[in-house]
Amino acid sequence: MELIFEISKPGRAAADIPASDVPTVNLENIIGSQYLREELELPEVAEIDLVRHYTNLSRRNFGVDLGFYPLGSCTMKYNPKINENTAALPGFTGLHPYAGAEFIQGNLQLMAEMQKYLSNIFGMAEFTLQPAAGAHGELTGVMMIKKYFEKKGQKRHMILIPDAAHGTNPASSALCGFEVRELKSNSEGGVDIEHLESLMTEDVAALMLTNPNTLGLFERNIEKVAAIVHGKGGLLYGDGANANAFLGKARPGDLGFDVIQLNLHKTFSTPHGGGGPGSGPVGVGQALVDFLPVPRVVKRDNQYAWSEDFPDSIGRVRAFYGNFSVIVKAYTYIRSLGAEGLKRATEMAVLNANYIKERLKTYFDLPYDRICMHECVFSGKKQVAESGVHTTDIAKCLIDYGYHPPTIYFPLIVPEAMMIEPTETESRETLDTFCDAMIAIAKEVRKNPEGVKNAPVTTPVSRLDEVLAARRPDVCWKES
Amino acid sequence: MDYCPHTSDDIAQMQSLIGISTLDELFADIPEQFRIKQIPDVPGALSEMETLSVLNGLAGKNNLTRLTLTGAGAYHHYIPAVVGHLIGRAEFYTAYTPYQAEISQGILQSIYEYQTMIARLTGTEIANASMYDGASAMAEAAVLCAKMSDRKKIIVARSVHPEYRKVLKTYSWANGYVVVESDYAPSGQIDMNELQRELDDQVAAVIIQSPNFFGVLEDVAPAAEVAHQKGAMLIAGFTDGTSLGVLKPAGASGADFVVGEGQSFGNPLNYGGPYLGIFAAREKFMRRIPGRLVGATVDKKGRRGFVLTLQTREQHIRREKATSNICSNEALCALAAGIYLAALGKNLKRLAELNIDKGQYLKNKLLELSGWKEVFSAPVYNEFVLRCPDARKVNEKLKQAGIIGGYDLQRDYPELENALLFCATEMISREDIDKVAAILR
DSSP, X not given: OOOTTTTOOTTOOSSOOOOOSSOOOOHHXXXXXXXXXXXXXXXXXXXXXXXXXXXXXXXXXXXXXXSOOOBTTSOOOOOOHHHHHHHTOHHHHTOOTTOOGGGBHHHHHHHHHHHHHHHHHHTOSEEEOOOSSHHHHHHHHHHHHHHHHHHHTOOOOEEEEETTSOTHHHHHHHHTTOEEEEEOBOTTSSBOHHHHHXXXXXXXXXXXXXXXXXXXXXXXXXXXXXXXXHHTTOEEEEEGGGGGGTTTTOOHHHHTOSEEEOOHHHHTOOOOTTTOOOOOOEEEOGGGGGGSOSOEEEEETTEEXXXXXXXXXXXXXXXXSSOHHHHHHHHHHHHHHHHHHHHHHHHHHHHHHHHHHHHHTTTSBOSSXXXXXXXXXXXXXXXXXXXXXXHHHHHHHHHHTTOOOOEESOSTTSTTEEEEOOOTXXXXXXXXXXXXXXXXXXXXXXXXXXXXXXXXXXXXXOSBOHHHHHHSOOOSOOOO | OOOOOOOHHHHHHHHHHHTOSSGGGGGTTSOGGGOOSSOTXXXXXXOHHHHHHHHHHHHHHBOOOXXXXXXXXXXXXXXXXXXXXXXXXXXXXXXXXOOSGGGBHHHHHHHHHHHHHHHHHHTSSEEOSOBSOHHHHHHHHHHHHHHHHTOOEEXXXXXXXXXXXXXXXXXXXXXXXXXXXXXXXXXXXXXHHHHHHXXXXXXXXXXXXXXXXTSBOOOHHHXXXXXXXXXXXXXXXXXXXXXXXXXXXXXXXXXXXXXXXXXXXXXXXXXXXXXOEEEEEOGGGTTTOOSOOEEEEEBTTSOEEEEEOOGGGSHHHHGGGSSOXXXXXXXXHHHHHHHHHHHHTTHHHXXXXXXXXXXXXXXXXXXXXXXXXXXXXXXXXXXXXXXXXXXXXXXXXXXXXXXXXXXXXXXXXXXXXXXXXXXXXXXXXXXHXXXXXXXXX
């Protein structure tokens, strides 16, 4: 497909500018020529060309509204349309972030209630809604941990992270100056308790734990894990990427977590827009409340207001208050489902994952055969051994069947991993046809491995040369 | 409302295939003492109609004003109708990150086009797929400069947005870097003498913004020159992105990084977010910058296609050695920005000129009021600072008329007593401005 620059023609535009109703100034006099630009190289296209260009681009993209999207760890559930309508109410979209408290009581009430709901759902003392995404929330959480120990006068320079964890965990820790130590998983896919005991010293600030972990398995020894970490004065950090597995079933605060970050765009069903915006609220136990980022919503004399008067706060992690319209969508979702609905969502998500696991386990290697939570992880090693077909080939083949592939090659501790997260919003028919496709592919792998390696064949482009892209990076178009 | 399609029969059959008789058995791994029956203190389910009514009620508790005279990092611009229609396409809207390139060519190509437009607009060679917002983009650029140079000091102009400086301080503290603020001169620009005094061989980066928080245009080239003389980088921000329609971009004046808020390009005010951080840089930093990058390549048949590239910079490959921890960015906001810029094309220049016209008209009208004076002497874009006899009274009067007045600078600059930062965009008519002047007369 042509680039927008390639369909550009001088003299066209898709947006007009109103005539000025005030005197026109002379730029040279008012601004001065040294401050003015010479060229403005933007595409010049008519509105119809613009609309067709982006509409045709959209047709080369796959979203949840088009089909099943079992991308593990990303919780690609259906995004209810009412959420879009509420977030688009002019009373929300039109407000300037510096509008005074008199103008924004509705927004502040919504944010205060959202914080309260999240605190109740996760069993934490308090939440901040400021971080813009999950990884940003992690960074905020680790900063609070750093501040906590600074305040105590303790120099702790290490953070423990299981080998199955998301890459953002070690990256967020490193951004706060912590040294990362990798914690081994045991044969059941959980924390290796002995290894934890040997690593957990008074140099360790925290253990960052995803529970259920990235294998989709709940940490059975969570009480012991928390006791070991707390026993040495450390903190337990929870990566809430997998929160869809326990809404209304258990609360991280009760399990011993001191900090947890969420991803509203996963658990609370806000659309991810091709890579964002997300929202990454962070919840803390009582010991960390003073370190939450500012500003915080406070209520005085029945009026909500922003306050920066928290001297121990880590400060700000972004401008303004958070990805507000994403928060509106998640708030809408919580109110629609209610406490009972959230619990049912978790039950159905876990039921669906176990159903897929059972249906596929005779065809694909299942490294940890036990009840899973909201996602299940297979290995493609059987297919590699039999036919030299890799997980990436199976994923590409699924595309030809009309599905988005699962997350692949993650977690790193499972060779040729395929991480399948169906979510609760998919019907049994969808799960069945997906499983049928996976089984058909497993058979195809034996019969016609070369065909599978050639997939996808139904897409506008076939497999792309990533090595070339990295070796001779072309990230910005130049007219040839 | 509940979005789970299973019937009770479906559930029963699925349970039987799994080999369980109750759903509770699926949660047996949760130690019994921690299991809860119900989430406490979260209200019950609502129908769609009731949900809308609750949200309408909350939105109704806000007082929507048509007229906002504050910019200060968030700008009220007209958004052409095509932007909302196109970003609302479910294929874009309900997609995750484009990990599977063959079914993500739409979002990948749109990002490649966005990267190109942003690089051209900022006068640099490369731009990433977006950061969270202008403030975090600036902070990440500073952290990167410190890491690359192994220097621990960052100088930031006091005329940079106060909240951006706060975010910079948070990120710098976490990394063990020191932030030094450099004051402004009577012109409203950075005080070059003070900057030169503060610059030493421990400084990783100098950060300025142009237009700066006062709306004033900075002389980027001399700032870049003195920074480079001491081996420091120059990070240049901007406030209202539409200013780039007429202003010489910082990348053309020697800045190493150009970072800023992209909200002005097709994204509504939304009470502060979601917005998008623009992050552009010189080509030599391509393998060090944070965030996602889309690159062009070819498929097996030699057809052009696009992929996420140079991913070895990123957390999911490099973990603790990654250049940043960023994963999700603001893709849909960047898509809106790309569509907006493509829609306007060369008309971005006319839009910027109109903003200058409106700003000058508002400024001149306010200067007719008795006791009002200009505070800074350097040229401005669509924002400017005026000193008035009583800033609080001015904003109170405007508030009574449903108008959000100027940003009271004393909040962040104790010395700028009764100084208000005003903004006028194309959304404000001559009639509005005359009305404002009449209210304050």
